[in-house]
Amino acid sequence: MKVDGQWCRAIFAEGGDPAVVKIIDQRWLPHKFVWVPLDGVGDVISAIKDMKVRGAPLIGVTGAWGVYVAVVNKPGLQDAEEYLRQECGHIREARPTAVNLAWAVDRVLEKVLAEPDQGKWAEAAKAEAERIADWEVENCRKIGEYGADIIEKIHREKGGVVNILTHCNAGWLACVDYGTATAPMYAAHDRGIPIHVWVDETRPLNQGSRLTAWELLQHGVPHTVIVDNAGGHLMQHGQVDMVLVGSDRTTYAGDVANKIGTYLKALAAKDNNIPFYAALPSSTIDWETKDGVSGIPIEERDPDEVRFVPGLDPRGDITPVLIPPKDSPAGNPAFDVTPARLVTGIITERGVVAPEEKAILELFERG
Amino acid sequence: MKVDGQWCRAIFAEGGDPAVVKIIDQRWLPHKFVWVPLDGVGDVISAIKDMKVRGAPLIGVTGAWGVYVAVVNKPGLQDAEEYLRQECGHIREARPTAVNLAWAVDRVLEKVLAEPDQGKWAEAAKAEAERIADWEVENCRKIGEYGADIIEKIHREKGGVVNILTHCNAGWLACVDYGTATAPMYAAHDRGIPIHVWVDETRPLNQGSRLTAWELLQHGVPHTVIVDNAGGHLMQHGQVDMVLVGSDRTTYAGDVANKIGTYLKALAAKDNNIPFYAALPSSTIDWETKDGVSGIPIEERDPDEVRFVPGLDPRGDITPVLIPPKDSPAGNPAFDVTPARLVTGIITERGVVAPEEKAILELFERG
Numbered sequence: 001m002k003v004d005g006q007w008c009r010a011i012f013a014e015g016g017d018p019a020v021v022k023i024i025d026q027r028w029l030p031h032k033f034v035w036v037p038l039d040g041v042g043d044v045i046s047a048i049k050d051m052k053v054r055g056a057p058l059i060g061v062t063g064a065w066g067v068y069v070a071v072v073n074k075p076g077l078q079d080a081e082e083y084l085r086q087e088c089g090h091i092r093e094a095r096p097t098a099v100n101l102a103w104a105v106d107r108v109l110e111k112v113l114a115e116p117d118q119g120k121w122a123e124a125a126k127a128e129a130e131r132i133a134d135w136e137v138e139n140c141r142k143i144g145e146y147g148a149d150i151i152e153k154i155h156r157e158k159g160g161v162v163n164i165l166t167h168c169n170a171g172w173l174a175c176v177d178y179g180t181a182t183a184p185m186y187a188a189h190d191r192g193i194p195i196h197v198w199v200d201e202t203r204p205l206n207q208g209s210r211l212t213a214w215e216l217l218q219h220g221v222p223h224t225v226i227v228d229n230a231g232g233h234l235m236q237h238g239q240v241d242m243v244l245v246g247s248d249r250t251t252y253a254g255d256v257a258n259k260i261g262t263y264l265k266a267l268a269a270k271d272n273n274i275p276f277y278a279a280l281p282s283s284t285i286d287w288e289t290k291d292g293v294s295g296i297p298i299e300e301r302d303p304d305e306v307r308f309v310p311g312l313d314p315r316g317d318i319t320p321v322l323i324p325p326k327d328s329p330a331g332n333p334a335f336d337v338t339p340a341r342l343v344t345g346i347i348t349e350r351g352v353v354a355p356e357e358k359a360i361l362e363l364f365e366r367g
Numbered sequence: 368m369k370v371d372g373q374w375c376r377a378i379f380a381e382g383g384d385p386a387v388v389k390i391i392d393q394r395w396l397p398h399k400f401v402w403v404p405l406d407g408v409g410d411v412i413s414a415i416k417d418m419k420v421r422g423a424p425l426i427g428v429t430g431a432w433g434v435y436v437a438v439v440n441k442p443g444l445q446d447a448e449e450y451l452r453q454e455c456g457h458i459r460e461a462r463p464t465a466v467n468l469a470w471a472v473d474r475v476l477e478k479v480l481a482e483p484d485q486g487k488w489a490e491a492a493k494a495e496a497e498r499i500a501d502w503e504v505e506n507c508r509k510i511g512e513y514g515a516d517i518i519e520k521i522h523r524e525k526g527g528v529v530n531i532l533t534h535c536n537a538g539w540l541a542c543v544d545y546g547t548a549t550a551p552m553y554a555a556h557d558r559g560i561p562i563h564v565w566v567d568e569t570r571p572l573n574q575g576s577r578l579t580a581w582e583l584l585q586h587g588v589p590h591t592v593i594v595d596n597a598g599g600h601l602m603q604h605g606q607v608d609m610v611l612v613g614s615d616r617t618t619y620a621g622d623v624a625n626k627i628g629t630y631l632k633a634l635a636a637k638d639n640n641i642p643f644y645a646a647l648p649s650s651t652i653d654w655e656t657k658d659g660v661s662g663i664p665i666e667e668r669d670p671d672e673v674r675f676v677p678g679l680d681p682r683g684d685i686t687p688v689l690i691p692p693k694d695s696p697a698g699n700p701a702f703d704v705t706p707a708r709l710v711t712g713i714i715t716e717r718g719v720v721a722p723e724e725k726a727i728l729e730l731f732e733r734g
Contacts, residue, residue: 030692198698201673201690203570203594209673209691217692225697227570227673228596229628233703236630236660261596263603267634293603306568306576306594309676311688321678321688323568324576325397325584330592331565336600 001172001179001186003033003218009177010058011065011133018072018122021065025052026173030214031312038062041070041087048094048101055174056248056284057136060100064132066091067108068125080118084109100283104132133176139281139349140178147184147244147279147347148191154241154275155193161222162188163241165198165231168259169211170246170279180279181246182215184347189221197223198234202259204305204332228261232268243269247280252366254340254355255292256280260333266342275344282348282364290357292337303330368539368546368553369586370400376544377425378432378500385439385489388432392419393540397581398679405429408437408454415461415468422541423615423651424503427467431499433458434475435492447485451476467650471499500543506648506716507545514551514611514646514714515558521608521642522560528589529555530608532565532598535626536578537613537646547646548613549582551714556588564590565601569626571672571699595628599635610636614647619733621707621722622659623647627700633709642711649715649731657724659704670697 001007010026013019021038027050028034036052038044044066047053053062070087074080088109092102111128112121155162170181178186188195197216202208209225216223226234234240243265249257256262256278269276289295307330313319324330340355353363368374377393380386388405394417395401403419405411411433414420420429437454441447455476459469478495479488522529537548545553555562564583569575576592583590593601601607610632616624623629623645636643656662674697680686691697707722720730 030695031689199691199695201570203568203596206690209695213691213695217695223695225673225691225695227627227699228594229570229626229631229703230698230700232630232634233627233665233700236703259596260594260600263599264596264631264635267599267638268631271634298600306592309678309688309690311676311690312693313680313686313688319680319686319688321676321680321686322398323573323676323678324566324580324592326679328397328566328576328580328584328590328592331597331601332594333597333600336596336603 001177001215001219009133009137010173011053011061011176013065013126019126021069023047023053023062024173026054026211027052028318030210031318038065038069040073041066041090044069044091045094048091056098056100057175057281058173059095059098060104061129061133061136061176063091063101064104064108064129067105067112068122068129071112071121071125081113084112107132136175137177140175140180140183142349143180143279143281143347144178144183144187146352147277148187148193150277150347150352151184151188151195151242152191152193158241161194161196163196163198163239165200165234165240165243165265166212167200167208167245167262167265168202169207171212171215173211173215179215180281181244182212184244184279185216185221186219189219195221197221198231198240199223199225200228200231200261200265201225202261203228206309207259231265235268235272235274240274243274243276245278247278247284248335249284249286249296250278250280250346251286251289251292251295252360253290253357254343254346254360256338256343257292257296257335258338260336263336263338266338270342276342277345277347278343279347282350285360285364287366293339296337298336299334301332301334303332306330306332368544368582371585376500376504377540378420378428378543380432380493386493388436390414390420390429391540393421393578394419395685397577398685405432405436407440408433408457411436411458412461423465423467424542424648425540426462426465427471428496428500428503428543430458430468431471431475431496434472434479435489435496438479438488438492448480451479474499503542504544507539507542507547507550509716510547510646510648510714511545511550511554513719514644515554515560517644517714517719518551518555518562518609519558519560525608528561528563530563530565530606532567532601532607532610532632533579534567534575534612534629534632535569536574538579538582540578540582546582547648548611549579551611551646552583552588553586556586562588564588565598565607566590566592567595567598567628567632568592569628570595573676574626598632602635602639602641607641610641610643612645614645614651615702616651616653616663617645617647617713618653618656618659618662619727620657620724621710621713621727623705623710624659624663624702625705627703630703630705633705637709643709644712644714645710646714649717652727652731654733660706663704665703666701668699668701670699673697673699
């Protein structure tokens, strides 16, 4: 999507041989917009480990490009395959729980090792990394088109601006391009449908106010940042036409795990007869789990994420400030599960599907 | 309640003639605990206007003591009654929308002017200010006892620790002593019932993490600070036995206006069969309004409260930091209304009442 009027992706390679892979160091957004080159495997690991990049698709694609970086940095005097397998292991270990990362690294590694001519390894790695990135982008683009049809329908029925509430950042910053929950917003906006997005700030890490607001601002989509507490009130007063969020993991019966607080918005949407949609690539559907509330383990993260809020201080530095008393404990569950009964529909790269086992299995031919 | 092991109130007078009225400058809590003397009417006005004190009951009592401060600072050479009426006008204007403030100031003024001997004015003002403070405290104490009975019942039925979720600060800091929503917690804790409080941080002003957590910490009540997003997840997983909040205004049919985000917690409580109580003195019941969602106007406050978060920086100063992009607009509705259908009961100084017109009118003999 656009930044400063220029189209760009959250990761890309530029130049010839070797190409330079660049990422946005997202830790400084929205206050500083910094491109960082991944010159060696250490940079790739740091990008993932230190959360310069975040979001499953982007982490995967960063890992894929990481294999290319490893190949072009191969020292002359050693067993090339052993070296590459080792480096790929290190990249995978930068985020051991990221299924997507291991999958993307292994896929590029496999393509490289299938190439008998070591002189063509870089080319093979580059081609496969680009293929994976393009595949992620294409899935998001399709999600955007299907979702924009829903927004367009609301616009036709209602007339005027369509007000969409979103939570967290399921944006192009997490997904190379378009995003998942944001893709329908960008597509609708680019079709000329008047939309306005209520951006939940999304405590504790403020991905909404920091990242989603920045994305929408850069692309020119009208939006307003609100605290996570405000959505219910806005829905009670007819100021929300649709809730649209991403998902980290969705069960095959339609229970949606997403950033903590999503469930509260789904309850309010239900209470006010407002449609609630989750937008997600089918790669995040959990085909093993039916009941999300009991079956999806919820990560409990560092309490300091709740206690300290980093932001731009009056001197122009990013400074963390402590909110509660220093001796008060804090809890930090990172996700919650929205039961399928609160979900209107799931927007995937194959189309919009009801949050029901039968419909989901049929759409993905797993019935 | 206790601070550093000592019992204290949020406002008190000490010493003889004239007594020194002292308040806690709440703007620096929880990081700095500062008593401020109200030596002149200017100090009283600044305390109210600059939000050193907050909460309707405390603002009222501060106004009441303000009349005493005006009396003891009366210059010799002027018309005493005219002087006092003027000063009282200035105090009332420190927060023109605070009904409680005007009421308390006028009540003390009336008692003073009813005293023909000007030499006894200070005594009259002091007595009336103390009476108003004691009356607020006694109401809160009663709310605490009625509410603690509910907590004790849950404890007996469930066994073990009673987990209570609260939102914002309806604590003794807002109410001279005990508080409203916190009063049952303190009473239950002091009865020896094991409780644990989930403290919603309560964006945007963080009154939960700043003030409620500090109160509970000082009084020794086990608690955990959470983001406002977390409550639904905790309720889904059996970690909340009761939701207990205050209220700024409650309709005679039981609709509860409280800090923004309360409605979302009430929805989650309903969805998980968890009792939801509002604790409030009957002085905050709106006898003119039945439907709170349509009838109670919601204040839209300064967007900068959402955009900037003040906290303790690494150098030990209170610093505001900017979270969203500087060019993204923000919205800031300050309250929401929880419909009576989501409320289990209303805890008042006269007892616990169902959120129904008939029951409320009967309890307060307005039927």
